[in-house]
Amino acid sequence: MNLVQLLVDSLALGSQYSLVALGIGLIFGVMRMINFAQGDLITFGAYMLVVPTVSDVAPPMIAALPTPVLIAATIAVVALAAVLTERLAFRSVRRKGADGPTLLITSFAIGYFIQSVILFLHTGRPKSVSVLPELSQQITFAGVRVALVDLVTISASLGLLLSVGLFLNRTRGGVALRAAAEDFLMARLIGVKADRVIAVAFLVSGALAGAVTLMFVAKTGVLDFRMGVPLAIAGFVATVIGGMGSLTGAVLGGFALGLASTLLQSLLPPDLRPARDAFLYGLVIFVLLVRPQGLFVFGLGRERV
Amino acid sequence: MSLLAVKDLTVSYGAIVAVRDLNLEVNAGEIVCLVGPNGAGKSSTTLAIAGALRPSKGAILLDGIDIARHPAERLAAAGISLIPEGRRIFGRMTVHDNLIAACLPGRRPSDDPEIFSLFPILRDRMGQLAGLLSGGEQQQLAIARAMLRKPRLMIVDEPSLGLSPRFVDIVFGALRQLRSQGVSLLVVEQSARRALGLADRIYLMRSGAVVMAGRAQTLAHDPEFETAYFGKETAK
Numbered sequence: 001m002n003l004v005q006l007l008v009d010s011l012a013l014g015s016q017y018s019l020v021a022l023g024i025g026l027i028f029g030v031m032r033m034i035n036f037a038q039g040d041l042i043t044f045g046a047y048m049l050v051v052p053t054v055s056d057v058a059p060p061m062i063a064a065l066p067t068p069v070l071i072a073a074t075i076a077v078v079a080l081a082a083v084l085t086e087r088l089a090f091r092s093v094r095r096k097g098a099d100g101p102t103l104l105i106t107s108f109a110i111g112y113f114i115q116s117v118i119l120f121l122h123t124g125r126p127k128s129v130s131v132l133p134e135l136s137q138q139i140t141f142a143g144v145r146v147a148l149v150d151l152v153t154i155s156a157s158l159g160l161l162l163s164v165g166l167f168l169n170r171t172r173g174g175v176a177l178r179a180a181a182e183d184f185l186m187a188r189l190i191g192v193k194a195d196r197v198i199a200v201a202f203l204v205s206g207a208l209a210g211a212v213t214l215m216f217v218a219k220t221g222v223l224d225f226r227m228g229v230p231l232a233i234a235g236f237v238a239t240v241i242g243g244m245g246s247l248t249g250a251v252l253g254g255f256a257l258g259l260a261s262t263l264l265q266s267l268l269p270p271d272l273r274p275a276r277d278a279f280l281y282g283l284v285i286f287v288l289l290v291r292p293q294g295l296f297v298f299g300l301g302r303e304r305v
Numbered sequence: 306m307s308l309l310a311v312k313d314l315t316v317s318y319g320a321i322v323a324v325r326d327l328n329l330e331v332n333a334g335e336i337v338c339l340v341g342p343n344g345a346g347k348s349s350t351t352l353a354i355a356g357a358l359r360p361s362k363g364a365i366l367l368d369g370i371d372i373a374r375h376p377a378e379r380l381a382a383a384g385i386s387l388i389p390e391g392r393r394i395f396g397r398m399t400v401h402d403n404l405i406a407a408c409l410p411g412r413r414p415s416d417d418p419e420i421f422s423l424f425p426i427l428r429d430r431m432g433q434l435a436g437l438l439s440g441g442e443q444q445q446l447a448i449a450r451a452m453l454r455k456p457r458l459m460i461v462d463e464p465s466l467g468l469s470p471r472f473v474d475i476v477f478g479a480l481r482q483l484r485s486q487g488v489s490l491l492v493v494e495q496s497a498r499r500a501l502g503l504a505d506r507i508y509l510m511r512s513g514a515v516v517m518a519g520r521a522q523t524l525a526h527d528p529e530f531e532t533a534y535f536g537k538e539t540a541k
Contacts (some may be wrong), residue, residue, distance in 0.1 A: 172405065179395050179406040185357055186393040190407040191381035191454060 004144045006266060012150035012219075015157030018251045019212050020235030022164060023205035025250035028239065029181025030201045031094070033103035037085060037110040038209055039232025044114050045078035045213030050129050052121040063131050070132070075210035076096050085110050086199055094198075097192070112230075113262025118225040132218040137181020153215045160211055161251060162202060168247070173200055180224065181245075243288050243294025252296045257284075306369055308333045308489050309458055310353070314363035314373075316349045323349040325513045326363070331458060336480065336490045338504035338521070340497050340534065346513040347493045348390050351460045354491070355387035356380040386456035390463055390493075392447040396436025400427055400446055403435050407450040420449040423479045441472030441507070448479055459483060462493040477503055497534050501525045509533055 022036060027035045049070075050058035062073050068125045093106050135149040168174035180187040188194050212231065217223070234257055235250075242253025260283055264276050272279070287295060307330040316324040324346040331337045338467055339347045352358040353509050354365055356377035365373040372380055395403050403412040404427075414420065423429045424445040430438060444464060451459055461480065465473045480490055480503065494500040500507055509517040509530065517524070517533045524530040 169402075172410075175398070175402050175405045178398055178402070182395045182397055183393055186389070186395070187406065188377040189355060189357060189381055189387050189389070190450060191378055191409075192406065193378050194376065253313075295438065 002144050004142045005146060006262060008141070008144075008146045008150050008154070009266075010259040011120035011255070012147075012153045012258075013262055014255035015153050016212050016215055016231065016254075017234045017238050018254030019157055019160060019208045019215075020231050021238035021250040021254040022161070022247060023208040024232070024235045024244075025239045025242075025247045026181075026201045026205045027179070027198075029245065029247065030102060030177065030184060030198050031090070032100050032184075033090075033107065034236055034239075035105045035107045035205070036104070036232050036236070037229030038116065038205065038235060039230070040111040041078050041082055041085075041115040041206060041228065042213045042216065043118060043223075043225060043228035044081055045074050045210050046129075046217050046227060047118050047122055047225075048072065048077050049131055050122075050127065050223065054123050056125060056127055058122070058127045058129055060129070060131075061128060067132065067134075071214060074214050075207050078210030078213060079203050079206035082194050082202045082209065083199055086202040090202075091198075110159040111229075115225050120193055122223070122225065124225055126222050126224045126245060128221055129217060129223055130221060131214065136221075147219075147269065149215075149219050153219070156211065156215070160208065166206070167204070173197075177201060181247075192252050211267075237281070237284055241284060241295055243297030246294065246297055249294050249296035253294070256295065306368075307331060308368065309491070310364075310366040310369075311350070311354065312364045312366065314350065314353060314365065315361050316346070316353045316358055317361045318349075323513055323516070324353070324360075327510075327513075327515055329508050329515065329518075331489050331491050333489055334458075334460065334484060334487050335505045336484050336492060336503055338500035338507045339491065339493045339510060340500045340507055343495070344511040344512075347510055348441050349464055349513075350510070351387060351462050351491065351493055352389065355385055355389075357387065357389070357458055373509060381454060384457035385449035385460065386423075386454045386458070386463060387460045388451050388464070390445045390466070392443050394435045394438075394443050394450070395448050396434065398409070398435055399432055399446035400438070403446055403450055404453060407453040409453070409455060412453075414453065417453055420452050423482060424449055424475070429447040440467050441469060441475070444468060444472065444476055445479070448476065452483070458489045458491065460491045460493075463492065463495060464492065465496065465499055473499070497530070 023038050024035055027033060049061060051061045053059065062070055065073060081223060087104055089110055090103060093103060137148050138145045139148050141151065156281035168178055176192045176197055177200055180192055207251055236246040238257045240249040242249030261280050263271060264279050268276060309331040310328060311329045313322055314327040316490060324345055327350060339350065341347055349358060353360045360373050363373065364371045367383060375399065408414060426442055427446060427449055430442065464476050468476065480492065484490055492503065501524065504521045507519065507521050507524050508515050519531060
């Protein structure tokens with residue numbers, strides 16, 4: 001495989017993992033909870049693109065809108081859904097003084113709830129859908145033919161990562177979010193509102209999930225009620241190998257996982273390729289044995305987890 | 306009416322009672338010290354007053370209104386600023402961002418030049434990660450951060466812990482200056498000697514309860530104060 005092609009593939013996959021990992025990391029920061037429902041929010045967004053039906057080819061719903069509206073609507077719908085999960089489920093559980101494991105189980109419950117509703121409304125059969133078909137063409141880039149959707153995914157992800165970075169570093173809300181992620185009680189003691197900062201974390205995290213929905217569906221063109229689960233697992237793994245509690249680590253972890261996955265896919269002998277994920281997660285275990293604190297945690301040491 | 310009145314406060318961690326039926330008052334413009342040996346319940350008292358711990362019993366009145374069950378951020382808005390044990394600055398954020406996080410809506414650290422005249426070192430450290438500051442500088446940052454909240458009552462837990470004498474002087478000087486500006490202070494101090502030099506009034510705690518209270522000037526000459534602080538056996 002050509003080097004440029006390999007780079008584009010791994011960056012495109014890594015972008016999606018990074019965005020999911022950042023979404024998981026933002027919520028982990030303020031709640032010390034891994035939100036496994038992050039993947040199912042991506043699934044939810046994907047199914048909102050089409051009208052609920054039992055047929056295999058689903059008529060478009062949000063997908064029928066003009067491109068800018070389609071993008072904005074998908075991101076908004078998923079961000080809103082994320083905020084609703086916080087408002088209706090996590091907040092109540094949190095207020096009862098729930099600990100990390102209880103919140104984790106809550107996130108599983110939300111995830112299965114979303115899957116079950118989709119299963120009920122759309123059936124369990126995978127459906128094909130055409131979203132942003134203009135991205136499906138191949139273009140010649142640096143002398144190599146690559147999928148336009150991959151280049152758009154990479155550039156949109158970099159734009160989103162940069163925007164989240166600016167938000168966290170340059171705005172009052174972002175600084176409050178970082179303060180809360182570092183020491184939640186202390187942040188509250190200096191007046192940071194707990195409910196608001198958590199809601200903002202869910203909003204940003206949901207918007208990122210919405211963006212991943214579009215990238216994923218534009219690339220694959222297939223809807224499946226469990227499609228978000230591997231993404232959530234990849235995002236979670238990325239946050240762990242990047243260094244739990246570090247947002248930069250989560251993003252870099254996502255890219256590292258994307259690179260490792262793509263490299264294995266191209267370097268493994270064809271007979272072993274179906275077992276790619278076994279090799280990938282074997283590698284993850286190796287990384288964690290060597291650097292349990294994560295690959296990208298330096299300096300001031302580990303955050304309490 | 307006192308600014309803060311704590312009535313029959315009991316704080317428990319599960320079955321362990323850390324503070325039992327505690328009563329104390331802080332009047333406007335006063336420095337009150339809470340002294341006592343390790344494990345006396347001083348920090349638990351401050352955490353409960355600031356809303357970080359929910360008391361199992363009792364009332365905490367701010368201007369006569371019971372705030373014992375209010376969340377921490379609401380008390381911060383009502384004018385209570387706690388600098389907890391260990392200072393808890395945001396170590397992975399810059400000094401500037403630590404200050405920004407504490408600013409009241411619509412304000413910036415530069416709107417309060419007073420913090421830089423009290424702690425000039427902070428101006429030079431604005432872009433530095435707060436976790437890389439020395440202990441004394443971190444304590445100054447913690448007080449500056451609390452000052453940005455424009456508190457009426459500042460609660461400081463062990464401000465001198467681990468600091469060199471030079472920094473203790475800077476920090477205690479800043480606390481006195483705050484008092485002169487009308488801020489009331491409740492200061493936890495393990496060193497009875499330092500507390501006597503700083504406070505207007507002192508509450509001595511042992512095993513979760515107040516065992517002695519009075520004006521610092523009076524207690525300084527009261528032999529029973531030392532006995533009560535160290536316990537009878539040690540004093541003998």
